[in-house]
Amino acid sequence: MIRARLGLMMFLEFFIWGGWFVTLGTFLAQNLSATGGQIGMAFSTQSWGAIIAPFIIGLIADRYFRAERILGVLHLVGAGLMFCLYQAESFTAFYPLVLAYMILYMPTLALVNSVSFRQMDDPSREFARIRVWGTIGWIVAGLAISYLFAWDSGEAITAGALRNTFLMCSLASLLLGLYSFTLPATPPKANTGQSGWREWLGLDALALLKDRNYAIFFVASILICIPLAFYYQNANPFLAEIGVANPTGKMTLGQISEVLFMLLLPVFIHRFGIKITLIVGMLAWAVRYALFAIGDADSGIALLLIGIALHGVCYDFFFVSGQIYTDARAGERFKSSAQGMITLATYGVGMLIGFWIAGMITDHYATAEGHDWSGIWQFPAIFAIAVLVLFAVSFRARAANAAQNTQ
Missing domain, CATH: 1.20.1250.20 (MFS general substrate transporter like domains)
Structure with a gap:
């Protein structure tokens, strides 16, 4: 009940x-x-x-x-x-x-x-x-x-x-x-007198940034929120403007795939490790936007639907696996603070920057008929690839997997 x-x-x-x-x-x-x-x-x-x-x-x-x-x-x-x-x-x-x-x-x-x-x-x-x-x-x-x-x-x-x-x-x-x-x-938890504004904001967990691998992941998390903002802000207007029927209903494919890939995520992390999982998530963002750039409401509708269905990989393989990685790196002392910190950094700072950039890019590609959507989607695709490359060459997989396995 x-x-x-x-x-x-x-x-x-x-x-x-x-x-x-x-x-x-x-x-x-x-x-x-x-x-x-x-x-x-x-x-x-x-x-x-x-x-x-x-x-x-x-x-x-x-x-x-x-x-x-x-x-x-x-x-x-x-x-x-x-x-x-x-x-x-x-x-x-x-x-x-x-x-x-x-x-x-x-x-x-x-x-x-x-x-x-x-x-x-x-x-x-x-x-x-x-x-x-x-x-x-x-x-x-x-x-x-x-x-x-x-x-x-x-x-x-x-x-x-x-x-x-x-x-x-x-x-x-x-x-x-x-x-x-x-x-x-x-009811509210008993006040022990030990918590404060640093803990509420997750700032106690800033000590995690002393770890080189986690600092790289932290920066990548903020940066990848810029392509994420493009999807939230522009996907529905894009589909509606190019004439896709029932765009909001079709976008629920993303949430359906989110459920399915959530089930696959633990298996994937165990088999390939956290670095490969995060890279696959970032690559999915780039592929999604490339498909949006070349798809259309007629013969290219399948490309758009595949791009929407990639949401499960995009979100689960980077953001959910990132939460798992954060939990593993934080230890008992900073578990709650660490989740607060990464949420504040991504959905707060990262998305704030992302929506601002997405707005500027969308205005730049505005036309008399609507928008040059191919040009708009190329920006987050290229940006996601750039973040992926920087992460791939900087993040040390063995150290990350060893640290995670010790938790």
Whole structure:
């Protein structure tokens, strides 16, 4: 019963995110006449939320209030902000609302994990079965937008149908906000007086950067977030603009592959080691963008679908394996701080830089008819290859595997 309740929590949490974030770029460009730079600003609110989230969790949730109650309050306020986004008629009105929303939403990602972990006897075995419902929620949101409501294709886009995604997510956020108050009690941990702002932000784990291999991985993680930002910001607008039918539904192939490759990841790491796994992840980013550069909505549609389906390799083989590597290198003392540090560096700093660059590149390749998408996708493809080469020649596989095997 507890597992089902937590699964529903995860489903709604990621249904909300996937229900508006995937189509955000398309909505802003088509309905609010936003530039590439403005779209980059809107997407970068995710990064600002990731940077601010540790303060909310560390200073408030972990010390004073029950996690499920904070989760409920944040989603109830978020429901109101989502409704305001549904009503926004210009980017000037839209931006401060989406910034406020993401500052409130990003901490909920940690809160749903906290609520889940506190109800588990063995999180290493039980959490994946709960978390997978979040991915299913994201998939259902995308399928609903494309195949149930048909908001993202043809005349529906220009008619402003994508505005309804915010109304849909407002209702889902209201539901999750109310539902959160029925979740098992998750009181704050006892204050031992030993934690501080350095631990909340993951800065205690900066000692890991003294290790040459980990420092190289850390820098590569930030840099590879630049190509990642291009996908989040431009994939849906790209597919919609070139005439791919039901683009949001087709993009759920990425989440489906994410689940499948997650199952293969432990086997791959054990067989080939962490360096090869990370390299395969970076190579997949380059291949994906090369396929986007040469594919089209007609004879080249298969290339686009393969590029979307590579999301599982792109994300799992670099970001998830990177979290595993970080956990192995951190040891017991810095496990939590290290995960906080790498999350702040990637989804905070790395993605913030990535969205800014993606916005500039998109504006540079804007044309009277739309965009030169081939030129846009070549940049992250080449950039990912450059990061891969620098990582491959600098990272010492034997030392990394030896360190991981000693944990």
